[in-house]
Amino acid sequence: MKTEALETLTKQELIRCIQALKQTGHDSKQSGCSHAAYERIADLEQQLQQKNHQLANYIRQIETLTAAVAAVEEGQFTTQGLQAMGDRPDELGELARCFQQMIGNLKSREQQLAEAKEQLAAVLNAVPGTIAWISATGHYIGVNRHLADIVNLDPQDFEGKELGFLNSSSDFTQFINAFLRSPATSLTTELPIPVRGQLCHYMLVAQKYHQGQAMVLVGIDITEKQQYFNHLEQRVAERTLELAIEKERAEVANQAKSTFIANMSHELRSPLNAILGFAQLMMRSPHLDPEQLENVTIINRSGEHLLNLINHVLDLSKIEAGKTALAPKNFDLHRLLDDLEDMFHLRAESQNLQLICDRSPQVPRYIRTDEVKLRQVLINLLNNAIKFTKIGGVSVQIESEPALGETQAITFSVSDTGVGIAQEDLTQIFEAFGQTQAGQEYQEGTGLGLPISQKFVQLMQGNIEVESQIGVGSRFYFTIPVEVVDRQSIPESRTPQRRVLTLAPNQPQYRILVVDDQESNRRLLRKLLASLGFDVEEAENGQAAIAQWQAWQPHLIWMDMRMPVMDGYEATRRIKSTTQGQATAIIALTASVLEEEKTVVLSAGCDDFIRKPFLEDTIFETMAKHLGVEYLYADTQETPNDTLIPPLIPETFAAMPILWQTQLYQAATDCDDEHLRQLIADIPSSQSDLIHALTHRVNNYRMDEICEALQATITACSEPI
Structure with missing residues (x-):
């Protein structure tokens, strides 16, 4: 066996090899083997000792690594014993160096984590709100210092405790339990929570995390905000009450203004109704000499001028009381401008002034806006222009901007070569009763025309402006939006007024009831209607009117x-509530200038509405509209003559009692037209020719013909038998 091979042997393999060699040596000794075998055995035993020493060293190194791992597991990041191992070039050295680096990283991370934890704890404890972490089972994981301080506990006292360990029935506990059971992942609510004996308001924000296994709850103290809101609500309630009181006062003030307007309208226009009405009635007489006719004409013209001034004052009062509104209608703008030119042409000509009216071809003819207010504004401006111009002329320019759909802007401009307006006066010309120096010198007008014109233009969504220079002239102009309409939407123009002379023959004898608390107004209508041949009766209030009806x-x-006792509204409602009353036409006569008054009147049951002072033509037209009355006019070809008016001869009165004839003769002799009309009213309706003949004579003041027809009868009755 080679040495290199032996070095790779493990400890167990070496032991087995030595034991085999010893056995071989023992056998060799017995068999007489050589001494070399023993040397080999000794060499192997030495190698075995070295291996044992190496293995023991490895074991110690591994135990050092194992201890380091155990220390890391226990959070003890120490590198004791690993420094020397790190110098080894083998795998253990590599492993020791990796362990050293890992432990260094862990130490750094642990330090960062500790700092972050300390920072987080500082932040959570510094947060003025409460924070709690709660498990899905309803146990506290932890809380911040603020929450613990509220109940005088430490944060550690909450860890692991059940949610309701302080108060299981509180709204706070019930809210968290309900949220944990719900599928929602977040929820916000506001709850009143008692804290240290005081009721505080908290906004609670709950958020689940860790797949719903836990939740974090943040509570924000909104007590001050709630108190502020409560205070604000109290202030709002107080302010609302104040506004309600102010509104009531304003409504009372507006009602007072409305009452003032109604009273002033009634008190001023009612007498004017009598003045203008009787002036018109007198002008119908064919027996007035030129001087009398001139006097009556002056009375009528002065009354109309006074009515115009009163209307201006009432218009301004209506505007200030918020009672004026737009009344748009479709009309022919070109015709309106032509009418204005005709109206002011003679006046300008009489003052040797030139009146020029010019409109661009782009100006639409048929438009929709408030015709009455537009006409009044232009009349006011033209009146002023002609009044303050002595030399030169007045020009009216109407221009139009390109249409935007059905809407088009039209500019109206009235220029003059008059005295002009000083710059210091330009700021006050649109103030009520304010007049320029020139206006004061002329001593004409009330100073209401321009303020009313400005309000009317503003109602029509425009604004009137002025340019002027002393001695050169003035220019007033305004632009208003109008709606362009078709010719077919324009109502037919009224036929020229014709003077009514009398009722046409062969008509029913119409019975007319005049109801008014003012005797002069009743007399006016009675004379006017009776002069045409109507049967007329009177009533001084609504109660009397119902009885008479x-x-x-x-x-x-x-x-x-x-009216006193019973007003016209109640009387109309009672009459119209019956089947018979539905067949009676009721026309309201009122001196009110309030536009909403018409709606109220019609809602009470009246069939029509006429304002005082009225024109006789308006009275006649309205009666024709509701009764179908036919008249004979001054320009009618079939004027009353002998073929239309029955002659008066003694035989005409044959059906009437002698006493009645005597009274008729006496009334005709006295020229008592009122008594004559009363006697005519006593004639049966079957004697329509007699009624018509007498009515015609009374209307035309031919009492002499009545006396002549009755002369023979009266003379015969007065002769002794």
């Missing part, structure tokens, strides 16, 4: 809405 059954009722 039940007894007399009128075809139509002119109903004032503001």
Whole structure:
């Protein structure tokens, strides 16, 4: 056996080899073998001792490595005994060096972990909120210092404890148990939690981790925020109450304004109704001499001027009270502009001014906006322009921007060569009752035209602006959006007004009831309607109107809405609540200027709505609309003549009592038209020719013909038998 081969032998193999050699030597000794065999045995035994020494050294080295592994397992990162081994060139040296590097890394990691743990602990303990780690079985894994301090415990006191070891029935415990049983992975809630005898509010944020085997719970103290919210809610409630009180006060103020407007409208327009109405009634008389006609015309014109001023004041009050709204309608813009040009042409011509109205071809003809307000704004601007211009002229320019769909912007501009407006006055011309120096010098107007115009333009989504220079002139302009519409959507224009003379023949004898608390207003309508041949009765309030309606059954009722005892609203509701009342036309007559008043009136049951002061044409048209009344007009070819008006002869009165004829003769002699109309009302409806003949004579003040027809009868009755 070679030495190299022996070095690779293991300890067990060496022992077996030596034992075999000894046995061979013993056998050789007995057989007389040579001394060389014994030497060989001694050499092998020496090698065996070396092997034993090497194996013992290996074992010690391995035991050192094993101890190092055990120390690492126990967290004791020591390299004792490994330094010397690291110098070995064999596998044990390699292994020792790897162990040394690993232990060094572990020491570094352990130090980093300890620092991180210390930092995490510092952070968790510094967090003002509570933090807890809880297992899926409902046991505390750990808590931060803040949570432990709340219940005067140490964090270690929570480890391994059941969730409800402090209070198993608390909302806090029930929330966590419910979350652990639920499939949700996260949940947030707010709970009131008692802390040191005080009720605190916490926002709890729960999050599961480790595949749902554990959860972390973070609690944030929101007591101050809750208190702030409670305070805020209290302030909101207080502010809401304050706003409700302020709103109530504002509503009371608005109601007061509305009441003021209604009262002022009624108190101002009702007398004007009588003034203008009787002026119109007098102008119908064919017996006025030129001076009387001129006087009546002046009264009528002055009344209309006063009405215009009153309307301006009421318009401004309506705007300030928020009672003015847009009333858009489809209309012909070109016709409106033509009407304005016709309206102001003669006035401008009388002042030797040139009036120029120009509109670009792009201006649409048929549009939709508030025609009444647009007309009023242009009238106000043209009035001012002509009033303050002495030399030169006034021009109206209308231009249009390209259409955007169905909407198009139109710019209206009114320029003049008048006195102009000073720069310091430009800031106040749109203030109510504010007038420029020129306006004060002219002593005309109320200073309301421009403020009202500005409000109207703003309602139409525009803004009026002005450019002016003293001695050169002024330019007012505004742009409003309008909707372009088709010609087919424009209502047909009204036919020119014609003066009504009397009722057309061969019609029923219409019964008309006039209800008004003002005697002058009742008298006006009675005279106006009776002059045409209507039977007219009066009532001074709603209660009397109901009684008169039940007894007399009128075809139509002119109903004032503001009256004592019973107003027109209640009277209308009671009449219209009956089957018979549905057949009676009720037309509201009111002095109110509030637009919503019309809706209220119609909802009460009225069939139509007319404002005071009214025009006689409006009265006649409305009656024709609701009763089908036909009239004879001043421009009608078939004017009343002998073929239409029955003649008055003694035989005409044969059916009437002598006493009645005597009273009629006396009333005609006294020219008492009111008494005459009362007597005419006593004629049976079957005597329509007599009614028509007498009505025509009374309307035309031909009482002489009545006296002449009755003269023979009255004379015969007065002669002694």
